[in-house]
Amino acid sequence: MSGATSRTRQAAPISAPILGRPAADDEATIAAEAARQVRRRRLLVGLSRAAVLAFVLVGWQLFTQWKIVDPFFFGQPTGIVSRMRDWVVDGTAYGTLWSQIWVTMKEALLGFFFGVSAGIVLGVLLGQVRFIADVLGPFIKIINAVPRIVLGSIFVVWLGFGTTSKVLLAAVLVFFVVFFNAFQGVREVDPVLVANVRILGASRWQVVRHVVLPSALTWIIASLHVAFGFAIIGAIVGEFLGAQEGLGLVIATAQNNFDPDGVFAAMLIIAVVALTAESLISLLEHRLLAWRPPSHSEVGGA
């Protein structure tokens, strides 16, 4: 509407010949040009990324090959690849590579599950009941200030070299991330929405189910990205501190054998696993939060 008025206002007095030309032709060219620019930029970014990766890997390889840095300490890309091939073909010292990955993943996933569940339940509870929050608040802050990764040593002493100690460490690390977000999410719930469903006849539990949880879900899901990283850290560190199998043990063994290629290879595997999990969580996020208005970055075609 405003476009039409402004065009007539401008077109009538002076520049009728220029603006009076059929617009469709011009707009098609402009759109094509814009699309071309977007494509070109995407290609440029992709090529630059590949160049950065190649620069780092080739530089690493050459520097170690020319003995400018010692491959004994820094490893070598080709060494990492061959170590990976060994693991895939012959297995690690503790069984096949896949079973090591599975053990670590199982610990991380179980720790993630328990940590997230406890974090949501306690976060929502404390967010809802002001009194409990006031009483327990300082204690939670104190526990949060403790370097919890050290708890791993105690858990190994308590629970032995099995899965349980790693699951517990991962769960403790995950818990605090999720807890604080759930708590904050509950506190941020719009009081008008709560008043509205109460007027409509909601019981306390229905208020939680229909308003508090969906509203806090945005916050909780945002914390899951970080939380899964912590779950993997918990599992790996737990295995590092004492285990009979798992990727953390593989890393610890490589370290003891002065085998940097082995450490890097295990790191790479963990990174791939973490990225896969991250994309699964993003998928979940899109599913659960589909109701949200599209953000500006999404509209921008990123």
Place this chain on the structure above:
Amino acid sequence: MSARASGTATAPPEPAGRRPEAGARIELSGVTKRFMTPAGTAFTALQDVSFEVEPGQFCAVVGPTGCGKSTTLTMVSGLDRPSAGTVRTGGRPVDGIAPGTGFMFQSEALLPWKTVLGNVALGPLLRGAGRRDAEDRARDWLRRVGLSGFEDHHPHQLSGGMRKRASLAAALINEPSILLMDEPFGALDVQTKAIMSNELLGLWEQTRPSVLFITHDLEEAIALADRVVVMTVGPGTVKAVYDIDLPRPRGAVQEIRFEPRFLEIHQEIWESLRDEVSRAYARTGSASTGTESDR
């Protein structure tokens, strides 16, 4: 009475225990409300407020910002209790949220993660209706407010006026005998506000709940209401109560403003309201402690 709703072909019969002739009397007598400030001092928002809304009457409350209008509504709704005095609805003292109450807030109060249909169906669902039944009634109400075809949209996909219609349907679907409205059209542009006011009157005339309508817009109050309560600024008290004798149905609210009788009434109430507005304005210049009470 003309209370029996017309055009409720698909609406199920009224649930037992609620009278079909909607509209319950609202009585406030000597209502005082104090809040504790975070610093620990008491702040009086309402002081000895008494007035009545007859069954099926449309009552508007006008007053400057910070006079405790919204606090009055929360007392009537049962969301909060008075520090002294009593509120009665339908003859019974308000003790918690009563089933026959509807509330329309200044913001739409629609759940952004539910569709329009889900939002409107929430009322019957929370009152124990089955999902099918609740959704059928929600569809009927969406048709009545002119939102057929938008059932599956989310609130953020609607315009401001459409969101208002949806929340109006959500507030009316439980067929309340009392409808409380807290500046419901305050954030709308002038044209949309006029359209919504007309639709509100149309829907109200179908089911005739008693309405308590908060506004700071005197013209809106006179155009809509049978009774206008003028409140003084902090602590809020009732300054005067005016009965509006404009005939019903009133027709378009945009046009009634030019009737001579409307102008007379407006002149009379404005005389009373003007002092309060200027006093409230002078206060906000010096101290802004009272303004929070209106939220």
